[in-house]
Structure formats: structure tokens, C-alpha cells
Amino acid sequence: MSEVTDLVEMLEKTGIPMSNELIEALLRTEPSDFTDFPLESFWHDFPVPFLVTDSGVTKTISAPHMIVTMLHHLELDEGLHVLLMGSKGGYLATLIDIICGHGGKVTIIEPHDEIAEHTSNVLERRKQCGLIRVLGKEALEDPAWDRDVDRVLFTGSIREIPDFVELLIEEGGFILGPFGGRIQQRLMKKEWQGGAWLETDLGGVVFGPMDIRESERGFPDPLFIADEFEDALILISSVLGENSEEVYRLERLVESLRELPPGLPEITSSFTEEEIIEHPVIELLMTEAEWLNELWPTFVDILGFDLEGIVPDLEEPLFGKRHADFTP
Known part of the structure; x- marks a missing residue:
């Protein structure tokens, strides 16, 4: 785990805010458990592939500084239910699971069967603190869903909040994600307060598109x-x-x-x-x-x-x- 320790120290030197809980989660999680690709780029703060699909599309785990930035702005705490839109190979979900603890829950919505299967297989090999489940996009149409989601994290760019997500957020819960098109995006926090979305602009980012809607x-x-x-x-x-x-x-x-x-x-x-x-x-x-x-x-x-x-x-x-x- 010496590479992980060095990575954490490097991120701390950049001044990115990291709680003790986040640092502990990083140190307890070995990135090589989530990808068979070389991790050299990841140690240098760049994305790393975790899967090349049958159609030739490369799916990646985000760069460490972006992972840490998103987790910081999620304001995670024990017992929260986090909805993760896009699996990122299970690495991000594992970090969230450790921070949210035994009473926490992470629901991954992954629209692509191949990626969902890969992520499920990876997570089955790991001991979970709370509950992590991997579901397809059809799960969002399940009427049994309650408004019990505290946080939603989009791992790819979107233009607007999908209707099905609005129905899941509790009062005081919020959505975090890159809003915009392929070329220009802003990392936005959108909090549900008193029947309206309160927005906070957290700066410019560059993500690939979140393809849940596009895939349909x-x-x-x-x-x-x-x-x-x-x-x-x-x-x-x-x-x-x-x-x-x-x-x-x-x-x-x-x-x-x-x-x-x-x-x-x-x-x-x-x-x-x-x-x-x-x-x-x-x-x-x-x-x-x-x-x-x-x-x-x-x-x-x-x-x-x-x-x-x-x-x-x-x-x-x-x-x-x-x-x-x-x-x-």
C-alpha cells in the first residue's frame, strides 16, 4: 500500500480538502482490486481504465484529485444512502461505503449490462461495511422506490436533473455532478430545500457524458x-x-x-x-x-x-x- 500512502500525501500537498474519514477510506482501498490495467497513470493523478467493453469503449476510474474533490463535496456521514449514477468500476462506491459505515447504503445505477456485471463481480470479492448494490437503469422505474436517498452523484456529465432522480431525494438531500455538454461543464451541487433546488457552482470540470438517457x-x-x-x-x-x-x-x-x-x-x-x-x-x-x-x-x-x-x-x-x- 506504499503507493496509496504516497498518493494520499501528494493529494494533501495540493491542498484539496480531505477529512480523516476520507483519508482512512483511501488507505484501506487498493485500486488494483478494481482494475487489471497498470496503475502508473493513477499514481500520477490521471484516470485509469478498468474495462474495455466488447464494443471497444474504454471505461475509466476518475483521476484521484477528482475523486477526492467529489467525495469532499458530497459531505458524507455515517448511515447515509448514496445513489451513484455510473459505476466507475466499484472503486468510488467502496470509498463511499467505508465512509458511510455499517448503516450506510450505496446504490449503483449502471445502464450497461457488461459494466454492471464487471462491477458486481469485483464488489463480490470485497467485504462491505454497509450495503452496496448494483442495479440497471430499469430499477429507476420501480414504483417501490421511496424518497430515501440522501445524496446523488453523477459520474458523467448531464444537462439537467432527470425526472426520476428528483423523485428520490429527501428534503435536505442533494445532487452533485458535472452539468453541461461535452465541451463545457460546471461541477454543481443542487440541494432540495423547501420544494426547490438551491444551486452551488463548484467550478469548471471535464467529464465524459453520462449516457443513461442517451443509451435510450x-x-x-x-x-x-x-x-x-x-x-x-x-x-x-x-x-x-x-x-x-x-x-x-x-x-x-x-x-x-x-x-x-x-x-x-x-x-x-x-x-x-x-x-x-x-x-x-x-x-x-x-x-x-x-x-x-x-x-x-x-x-x-x-x-x-x-x-x-x-x-x-x-x-x-x-x-x-x-x-x-x-x-x-
């Missing part, structure tokens, strides 16, 4: 695409200027996407080329193809999604030529 969306969801384009606007406006024609057109496109009627069908493999092209979302994007053409590769780089494999081959490519201002 089919393509092409116009609201999802609008959200992604709004994120891209932050970068594009800083490069091209807030008054540029591209920024203006993208802002109008976002408005048009949000105005599309709800309940549009998901494009599936059974769709013909004609049906795909006539889909309202694709049709809207295609009408903007002339100017979107140069920006689309930037969207792919920033946002990580494309229409390849969805939109059929056309005589002229729909999107693809990189804008000169974004060419290295």
Missing part, C-alpha cells in the same frame, strides 16, 4: 442532435466568430431541430433509401448540406457521431469537406 435514444433523435450541435457552437463560434454566417446558420438549425414534432420514427435497417431521405431529420440536414459540408468533419471529431451507415450513398457526398479554419 434511437437515431435520429432531433433533440439529441440539437444538444450536440449546441456543444459544437462553443468551439465553432470561438474560431469563426460569434457573428459568422456559419454560427448563425447553425443556431437556426438547432431551433429547427427542436421544433420538429415528437415521436418521429427511428431509422432501422429495414428502411429503404427513399424512406431514409424522406425522414424529417435527414431531410432537414440535407437542406443545409451546402454549408454543413465543410463543418461536418469537425462535428465528427468533437461529438463522435456521423451519418455514415445511416444515410445511403449519394451521387454527391452529403458531408465531408473540412472547413479551412479547422484544418491543421
Whole structure:
């Protein structure tokens, strides 16, 4: 455990607030119990992978300074019930379990079966102080849930508090998490007091997206695409200027996407080329193809999604030529 001790000493020197209970939890928890990947990056205060999924997605345990920061702001105490949105391999839940003690409870909501199974297997090998359980997102729809949650921690970025979480928070309980899009987020504490959310801004952070809601969306969801384009606007406006024609057109496109009627069908493999092209979302994007053409590769780089494999081959490519201002 010498590496853990050195890590704690390093974090103390940075001035990050750490209670005695948090320090004890760190010293009692060996990170190697939660990952088979080398821990060199973790000892140097960087994230470390704990799993590469079958689809090739790397899932990580957050950097130590961010873990300590989040646990400090959670204001943990014995006997609390903490809802953890996203497993982080079980490491974060174990630290919370030690701090909250024998009367405490940690409920992990992990939307991906593969990650949930991995986390459950890891936690089964460890002795727990209180209760740690790993559930899928369908558990949030269980009517048996009571408003007995004291803290909620989101381990990925979200844009707003999901309705199902609002129903779980006790008076005086609060939510902690990175609120914003893919590019810009703020670590926010939102406390439920007297029927309203009281917000405290704890500073800028960078997290990957919390995909509980996104995992339920089919393509092409116009609201999802609008959200992604709004994120891209932050970068594009800083490069091209807030008054540029591209920024203006993208802002109008976002408005048009949000105005599309709800309940549009998901494009599936059974769709013909004609049906795909006539889909309202694709049709809207295609009408903007002339100017979107140069920006689309930037969207792919920033946002990580494309229409390849969805939109059929056309005589002229729909999107693809990189804008000169974004060419290295």
C-alpha cells in the first residue's frame, strides 16, 4: 500500500480538502482490486481504465484529485444512502461505503449490462461495511422506490436533473455532478430545500457524458442532435466568430431541430433509401448540406457521431469537406 500512502500525501500537498474519514477510506482501498490495467497513470493523478467493453469503449476510474474533490463535496456521514449514477468500476462506491459505515447504503445505477456485471463481480470479492448494490437503469422505474436517498452523484456529465432522480431525494438531500455538454461543464451541487433546488457552482470540470438517457435514444433523435450541435457552437463560434454566417446558420438549425414534432420514427435497417431521405431529420440536414459540408468533419471529431451507415450513398457526398479554419 506504499503507493496509496504516497498518493494520499501528494493529494494533501495540493491542498484539496480531505477529512480523516476520507483519508482512512483511501488507505484501506487498493485500486488494483478494481482494475487489471497498470496503475502508473493513477499514481500520477490521471484516470485509469478498468474495462474495455466488447464494443471497444474504454471505461475509466476518475483521476484521484477528482475523486477526492467529489467525495469532499458530497459531505458524507455515517448511515447515509448514496445513489451513484455510473459505476466507475466499484472503486468510488467502496470509498463511499467505508465512509458511510455499517448503516450506510450505496446504490449503483449502471445502464450497461457488461459494466454492471464487471462491477458486481469485483464488489463480490470485497467485504462491505454497509450495503452496496448494483442495479440497471430499469430499477429507476420501480414504483417501490421511496424518497430515501440522501445524496446523488453523477459520474458523467448531464444537462439537467432527470425526472426520476428528483423523485428520490429527501428534503435536505442533494445532487452533485458535472452539468453541461461535452465541451463545457460546471461541477454543481443542487440541494432540495423547501420544494426547490438551491444551486452551488463548484467550478469548471471535464467529464465524459453520462449516457443513461442517451443509451435510450434511437437515431435520429432531433433533440439529441440539437444538444450536440449546441456543444459544437462553443468551439465553432470561438474560431469563426460569434457573428459568422456559419454560427448563425447553425443556431437556426438547432431551433429547427427542436421544433420538429415528437415521436418521429427511428431509422432501422429495414428502411429503404427513399424512406431514409424522406425522414424529417435527414431531410432537414440535407437542406443545409451546402454549408454543413465543410463543418461536418469537425462535428465528427468533437461529438463522435456521423451519418455514415445511416444515410445511403449519394451521387454527391452529403458531408465531408473540412472547413479551412479547422484544418491543421
